[in-house]
Amino acid sequence: MSDSQFQQGHSVPVTHQEFPGKEHKMPIQAQYDTLPTDEGGYQKYKAAGKLQGKKALITGGDSGIGRATAILFAHEGADSFIVYLPDEEKDAQETKRIVESLGRKCYLFSTDLTSRENCKKVVDEALKQLGGIDILFNNAAYQMVKSDIHELSEDQWVHTFNTNIHPYFYLAKYALPHMKRGATIINNASINAYIGRPDLLDYTSTKGAIVSFTRGLSNQFVGKGIRVNAIAPGPVWTPLIPATMDDEAQKSFTSPMGRPAQPSEIATCVVFLASPDSSAISGQTIHCNGGTIVNG
Secondary structure, eight states: OOHHHHHTTOOOOOOOOOSSOOGGGOSSOOOSSEEEOTTSSEEEOOOOOTTTTOEEEEETTTSHHHHHHHHHHHHTTOEEEEEEOGGGHHHHHHHHHHHHHTTOOEEEEEOOTTSHHHHHHHHHHHHHHHSSOSEEEEOOOOOOOOSSTTTSOHHHHHHHHHHHTHHHHHHHHHHGGGOOTTOEEEEEOOTHHHHTOGGGHHHHHHHHHHHHHHHHHHHHHGGGTOEEEEEOOOSBOSTHHHHHOOHHHHHTOOOTTSSOBOHHHHHHHHHHHHSGGGTTOOSOEEOOSSSOOOOO
16 A cells, blocks of 8 residues: 555555554555545645744654644754653654755653653653753643543553653653743644544543643733644554554544545644744634534
C-alpha cells in the first residue's frame, strides 16, 4: 500500500506494537512536511518565515504530531527542544536529523513527564539550551483502549492523568515566568473530549480537562499578551495507534473524510496558533478532526 493510497481513503493496516509506539516500525510512513493535494498525492509544505528566530519546547516530539510540529517549526525558522521517553531515542534522533537538515537546532531530552521534578528539569534545560521559550506545545499523551469501566484499572486511570494533564500544568507553571509578551502555549486536546469516546474513558476525561485548563489559563494570561489555545485532533496516523488500539478500533480508525489525518495536517494548525496569524485567538480550540461536527 502506498502513501497516496492511504491518503485517498484506504483503511489503516491492523498492526500492533508495545507502548510507546515507534515511528520507525510503522507499516506505512506518516507524512511530516507534506500535505495532501486535490489529485490524491502530496506536496511539500510551503513556509513563510512565520516563526523566524522563535524557540519552542515540544513534548512528545520524537514522532507523530510532535515530530511534524518540530519539522514545520523548523521550516518556519524556529529551533526546538523536544522531550520524549527513553525508549523513543531512535525516533527522536531522526527528528533531530530532519530539523537540523533544515538549518535549525533541535535539542533532545529524554525523561518521564509523570514526575513534577522531571518537568522542572525539562524547563530548566530548555531555557539553558534554547536561551528562552517562546512556544510551549504540550503534546505528549498516553492512552490504552478499555471498552468498559470495569476493565479500566485504577492504576491506568491514575497513570493517564499523570501523563496527559498534570505535566501540562507543571510545564506551563514553570515556563510562564520566562515567557514574554507574544509567547504562546498550545495544548493538544482531542475530539474525544467532545464526542465522549467510550473505549477511552480515562484518555477522554483528561482531554476534557485539557480544554478547560486551556480556557482558564488563557483568561489568566491573555491580558498579559500571552495566548493559550488548544487543538482537538480526530484520527491521526501516529505510533499511538498500533501501540494502544485493538483490532476493532484500528479497523474503524477513520473520519468523515474517509481517512485519518497525517501528522503534518495537524502540525499546520499548531504553526497557525504559534504564529502572529492567530493574534486575535486565545482560549480557543481548533477542531482538526477530519470533518466531525462537535459542539465546541
